[in-house]
Amino acid sequence: MKELFLLLALTFSGNAQVWSDEPYRDLWAKAEAAIAEGKPQTAVGYLTDLEKVCQKRKDDLSLYKVMRTKYDCLCKYNWKEANKYYPQFTALQRKLFDNLDKNIELYANHPAVDALINEKISRLKRDADMARDRNGKRYREVRKVCMKAAEVFPKSE
Numbered sequence: 001m002k003e004l005f006l007l008l009a010l011t012f013s014g015n016a017q018v019w020s021d022e023p024y025r026d027l028w029a030k031a032e033a034a035i036a037e038g039k040p041q042t043a044v045g046y047l048t049d050l051e052k053v054c055q056k057r058k059d060d061l062s063l064y065k066v067m068r069t070k071y072d073c074l075c076k077y078n079w080k081e082a083n084k085y086y087p088q089f090t091a092l093q094r095k096l097f098d099n100l101d102k103n104i105e106l107y108a109n110h111p112a113v114d115a116l117i118n119e120k121i122s123r124l125k126r127d128a129d130m131a132r133d134r135n136g137k138r139y140r141e142v143r144k145v146c147m148k149a150a151e152v153f154p155k156s157e
Helices: 002-012 022-036 040-057 060-077 079-097 100-106 114-131 137-152
Strands: none
Touching: 022 040, 022 060, 040 060, 060 079, 060 114, 079 100, 079 114, 100 114, 114 137
8 A cells, every 4th residue: 555655756856847837837847957956946937937827817726836946946055945835835826625535626727636636645655654544444434535646647757
C-alpha cells in the first residue's frame, strides 16, 4: 500500500505541466529554466508575470501552482519577502483545499488538478494511518481512490 501511495504521489506531484495557453506555457518554461539553472530570483520575475496572467483569467488552480513555486523560490534567496508572501499563498491554498471534493469536480479538466488530487490522497492516507485499522478497510478505500485517479490521470512523460 505504501508503495502505491508513493508512486501516485510522485505521479501527481510534478510541476511540469503542459499548459494549453501560450502565455502560461512560455512563462512557465522560462521560470522552470531559471530554476533549473539555480536562479530563483530570475524565476520569481517570470512567476510574478505568470501570477498576473492567472489572476487576470481568474484561474485559481494555476495561480496556486505558480504561487507555490514562487514561494519556494523566495525561500531560497529572500526569506523576508517569503514571509510577506506566505499569507497570500496560504489564503489561496485554504480556499482550494477547504472543499477538496467540490474543487476536484470543478477543475476536473484542468491541467493542474493533480495538486488537488494529491492533497485528497494525502488526507485519506493520513486518516487511514491514524485510524489504526486492523482489517485494512481504510487502506482499501485509499487504494480505490488512487486507482481511480491513476486511470483518469495517467502518468505523463
